[in-house]
Amino acid sequence: MPLSGLLFSGFGGYGVDVFGVPLIPSQHTDNGIIAYHQGISDFGAQVHTINGYFLLALVVGHIAAALKHHFVDKDATLLRMLGRV
Numbered sequence: 673m674p675l676s677g678l679l680f681s682g683f684g685g686y687g688v689d690v691f692g693v694p695l696i697p698s699q700h701t702d703n704g705i706i707a708y709h710q711g712i713s714d715f716g717a718q719v720h721t722i723n724g725y726f727l728l729a730l731v732v733g734h735i736a737a738a739l740k741h742h743f744v745d746k747d748a749t750l751l752r753m754l755g756r757v
Contacts, residue, residue, distance in 0.1 A: 678696075679716025685705040
């Protein structure tokens with residue numbers, strides 16, 4: 673996610689700052705923002721979006737698996753994860 677966000681914002685001309693230190697300067701003009709390379713920026717945006725949905729699916733899957741262990745299998749997996757066993 674950080675690398676695809678860096679590609680999206682950096683090459684899109686928006687600039688990238690990390691803790692206030694500019695890694696990639698922005699290209700703001702009176703007419704708007706000028707991209708360094710629009711193709712790389714678009715690729716970064718697509719990868720960023722797909723990875724976001726993939727990570728969301730992983731989190732939801734892990735939550736569903738933990739609840740399945742607790743309510744269906746009746747084992748102590750969820751309790752161990754919460755530090756209660």
